[in-house]
Amino acid sequence: MKTLIIVSHPELMESHTQRFLWESLPEQDVTWHHLEAVYPDGVIDVTAEQRLLKGHGRIVFQFPLYWYSSPPLLKAWQDAVLTEGFAYGRFGSQLVGKELQLVVATGVPEKDYQAGGLEQFTLPELMRPFQATAIKCQMQYFPLFVISQFDYMSEQERRKLLIQYRQVLTGRLWGTLEEKEAWFEEELTTLGKVHLSEDDCLQVDLLIQQLQTNREHLNDLNWTLQEMRE
Amino acid sequence: MKTLIIVSHPELMESHTQRFLWESLPEQDVTWHHLEAVYPDGVIDVTAEQRLLKGHGRIVFQFPLYWYSSPPLLKAWQDAVLTEGFAYGRFGSQLVGKELQLVVATGVPEKDYQAGGLEQFTLPELMRPFQATAIKCQMQYFPLFVISQFDYMSEQERRKLLIQYRQVLTGRLWGTLEEKEAWFEEELTTLGKVHLSEDDCLQVDLLIQQLQTNREHLNDLNWTLQEMRE
Numbered sequence: 001m002k003t004l005i006i007v008s009h010p011e012l013m014e015s016h017t018q019r020f021l022w023e024s025l026p027e028q029d030v031t032w033h034h035l036e037a038v039y040p041d042g043v044i045d046v047t048a049e050q051r052l053l054k055g056h057g058r059i060v061f062q063f064p065l066y067w068y069s070s071p072p073l074l075k076a077w078q079d080a081v082l083t084e085g086f087a088y089g090r091f092g093s094q095l096v097g098k099e100l101q102l103v104v105a106t107g108v109p110e111k112d113y114q115a116g117g118l119e120q121f122t123l124p125e126l127m128r129p130f131q132a133t134a135i136k137c138q139m140q141y142f143p144l145f146v147i148s149q150f151d152y153m154s155e156q157e158r159r160k161l162l163i164q165y166r167q168v169l170t171g172r173l174w175g176t177l178e179e180k181e182a183w184f185e186e187e188l189t190t191l192g193k194v195h196l197s198e199d200d201c202l203q204v205d206l207l208i209q210q211l212q213t214n215r216e217h218l219n220d221l222n223w224t225l226q227e228m229r230e
Numbered sequence: 231m232k233t234l235i236i237v238s239h240p241e242l243m244e245s246h247t248q249r250f251l252w253e254s255l256p257e258q259d260v261t262w263h264h265l266e267a268v269y270p271d272g273v274i275d276v277t278a279e280q281r282l283l284k285g286h287g288r289i290v291f292q293f294p295l296y297w298y299s300s301p302p303l304l305k306a307w308q309d310a311v312l313t314e315g316f317a318y319g320r321f322g323s324q325l326v327g328k329e330l331q332l333v334v335a336t337g338v339p340e341k342d343y344q345a346g347g348l349e350q351f352t353l354p355e356l357m358r359p360f361q362a363t364a365i366k367c368q369m370q371y372f373p374l375f376v377i378s379q380f381d382y383m384s385e386q387e388r389r390k391l392l393i394q395y396r397q398v399l400t401g402r403l404w405g406t407l408e409e410k411e412a413w414f415e416e417e418l419t420t421l422g423k424v425h426l427s428e429d430d431c432l433q434v435d436l437l438i439q440q441l442q443t444n445r446e447h448l449n450d451l452n453w454t455l456q457e458m459r460e
Binding site for chain 1: 296297299300302305306312349351355356358359361365366
């Protein structure tokens with residue numbers, strides 16, 4: 001499935017978070033679409049946008065949280081592109097079944113977003129307008145992916161973020177353990193070795209072997225459990 | 231207290247609702263500020279806007295509901311005008327104590343906005359980003375004023391809307407019965423008679439008298455009740 005990342009950020013070049021995400025992109029099946037760069041005058045090409053949507057199964061809205069919502073150009077995009085007859089209406093939605101994923105960057109810690117916290121409301125609550133949009137367009141709404149205080153992240157946290165972001169782009173962050181293992185194996189087999197030394201390649205091969213061995217061991221345990229129950 | 235109505239509507243002239251509201255405005259203490267008319271190119275004069283805010287005690291955001299939120303220019307206004315140091319931050323907010331009122335026009339019935347309803351979420355829920363903004367700016371957030379399906383309203387419903395809207399603009403819709411009576415008396419005494427015939431003026435005077443008599447009667451009843459309790 002192809003992923004369309006609709007990025008809305010008025011000052012993308014100055015955002016460390018967005019640059020990091022851009023550099024983390026998989027090599028294929030992903031379209032990066034930065035609205036402020038494509039439409040500097042704010043006039044949106046509705047036909048082109050609707051064609052883009054039709055060509056992708058997974059739609060990502062990626063933006064920094066300004067005043068508890070997206071920057072204005074993403075809202076302008078919604079109002080212009082999600083027309084009656086295309087996104088909703090008597091004859092159904094042409095977006096039916098597509099996946100909608102929000103990737104939201106915040107400057108304050110995620111724990112501030114809760115009743116009694118500094119921001120009082122949770123992020124899923126504040127994103128209701130997007131959830132309602134997904135429902136209206138008969139799209140499948142995914143759990144938020146929140147990136148908080150990127151600038152304060154350690155190198156290790158950033159590496160974890162990179163992996164999670166790549167999983168988010170393919171909708172694999174919320175799979176079963178088995179699906180996650182398959183994702184890791186795939187990533188390690190195809191992309192992981194491109195720029196690696198011979199030694200590191202060997203390490204990767206060992207890691208894949210270890211993953212497979214663990215999975216076989218788990219399968220055996222499950223099998224034994226099932227037999228005991230019967 | 232002066233009221234600033236910040237209207238965001240990309241096609242104001244074609245909206246029956248907005249025209250009706252514009253024609254219902256009180257003669258004084260109200261500033262009508264239509265963002266799309268003032269800033270057709272979308273570039274907002276931050277200093278002018280902040281000065282406007284400082285000169286008014288009650289701020290109204292008035293807009294049609296597009297994709298469960300405001301049109302994009304109001305969001306652009308928030309992002310541009312509510313700067314750190316002015317609206318929030320270490321040195322407090324210059325908007326502290328001001329009232330924030332949302333006047334939202336919808337094309338579908340208000341009852342559709344609830345769990346299990348067509349739109350799944352309530353309007354107060356969908357307006358959380360504005361409520362969170364009010365909290366951050368230390369403003370007092372008022373209950374939503376929703377205008378649903380204006381085009382289907384009867385003449386009588388519109389008259390009721392006119393009265394409620396004028397009460398909303400002065401923050402009097404949510405007062406006690408006594409405060410509401412005082413509001414009616416004031417309106418009838420000052421504004422109501424400007425364009426009336428002599429006969430109608432007499433009617434208005436009788437109405438004011440009746441209101442006062444009713445109030446005296448109610449006060450007497452309350453007094454008797456209190457005595458009986460003692």
